[in-house]
Amino acid sequence: MSGSGFGRGKVILLGEHAVVHGEPALAGALARGVRAEAAAGAAHLRVAAWGLEARPDGAAPVDRAFAAILAATGAGEAAVTADAEIPVGAGLGSSAALAAAVARALCSDEARVADAVAASERIFHGNPSGIDAAMALGGGFGRFTRGGGLERFAAAPVRLCVANTGRRRDTGALVAGVSARLRDRPAATAALLRAIGALVDQGVTALREGRLTSLGEVMDRNQAALAEVGVSCSEIETACELARRAGALGAKLTGAGGGGCVVALAPGREEAVLAAWRAAGLEAFAAEVGFQHGSQ
Numbered sequence: 001m002s003g004s005g006f007g008r009g010k011v012i013l014l015g016e017h018a019v020v021h022g023e024p025a026l027a028g029a030l031a032r033g034v035r036a037e038a039a040a041g042a043a044h045l046r047v048a049a050w051g052l053e054a055r056p057d058g059a060a061p062v063d064r065a066f067a068a069i070l071a072a073t074g075a076g077e078a079a080v081t082a083d084a085e086i087p088v089g090a091g092l093g094s095s096a097a098l099a100a101a102v103a104r105a106l107c108s109d110e111a112r113v114a115d116a117v118a119a120s121e122r123i124f125h126g127n128p129s130g131i132d133a134a135m136a137l138g139g140g141f142g143r144f145t146r147g148g149g150l151e152r153f154a155a156a157p158v159r160l161c162v163a164n165t166g167r168r169r170d171t172g173a174l175v176a177g178v179s180a181r182l183r184d185r186p187a188a189t190a191a192l193l194r195a196i197g198a199l200v201d202q203g204v205t206a207l208r209e210g211r212l213t214s215l216g217e218v219m220d221r222n223q224a225a226l227a228e229v230g231v232s233c234s235e236i237e238t239a240c241e242l243a244r245r246a247g248a249l250g251a252k253l254t255g256a257g258g259g260g261c262v263v264a265l266a267p268g269r270e271e272a273v274l275a276a277w278r279a280a281g282l283e284a285f286a287a288e289v290g291f292q293h294g295s296q
């Protein structure tokens with residue numbers, strides 16, 4: 001048993017939270033992700049960058065996810081080491097990227113790999129939408145709705161700046177907070193979520209047509225709506241403001257918010273944005289978003 005595999009991270013460019021309530025979201029695969037190597041040996045998974053170890057007989061979610069991947073790929077025993085280029089638990093699809101990398105290191109049948117990633121994601125996220133798995137395996141851009149799944153569309157990849165606020169967040173609690181707001185203030189909150197959905201469709205059109213200034217404006221308006229819905233925090237607002245002052249066309253949280261990562265669209269100004277973030281002590285990188293599988 002020996003092989004290597006790669007799984008991509010993802011960003012939600014627009015539409016998080018509103019997507020839970022039936023609106024569309026726009027997601028793109030990151031050129032960055034997780035790379036795994038498998039060798040013969042006692043079943044074991046190690047991701048040094050995340051300080052993570054797993055064994056298939058363990059009880060932690062990562063142990064059970066590794067066991068599910070071994071079972072779905074039919075790999076039996078294998079010792080797997082993984083290198084991660086994205087932070088863990090920060091909204092960049094780390095669990096799906098890891099599962100895709102490990103499954104591909106163990107198995108060359110992409111149908112089995114997809115089953116393995118889905119099984120692993122169910123262990124981590126209960127009832128996942130599948131958006132992270134689709135991005136980890138296939139890349140590209142997609143417009144996603146809960147009812148309709150992922151519709152991929154063609155658009156030139158864009159370079160995005162990504163900063164990790166370093167603040168830990170709890171996706172479940174943030175999603176529950178939006179639902180509570182919808183119960184307490186139904187008309188205003190529903191209107192905000194619908195407005196986010198409309199922004200997503202404007203953003204999809206802007207991206208397809210390569211109108212990055214419009215996409216940046218839409219990102220800023222989406223961030224303002226997310227703040228109104230209650231899922232931003234001071235670290236996110238500061239990081240977005242630093243990016244805009246350094247020349248970004250738009251900046252927003254990505255994923256659940258409440259901490260985690262921020263993305264900024266800053267063509268030609270990436271180095272200035274990264275420098276501003278790093279000067280503020282944030283871990284940051286620039287990466288292509290929207291690569292198709294096999295095009296890296």
Ligand code: PMV
Binds near residue numbers: 017129
């Ligand atoms: O932070 P992440 O990658 O778990 O993204 C959460 C995205 C939400 O829209 C807030 C929840 C969801 O299930 O879509």
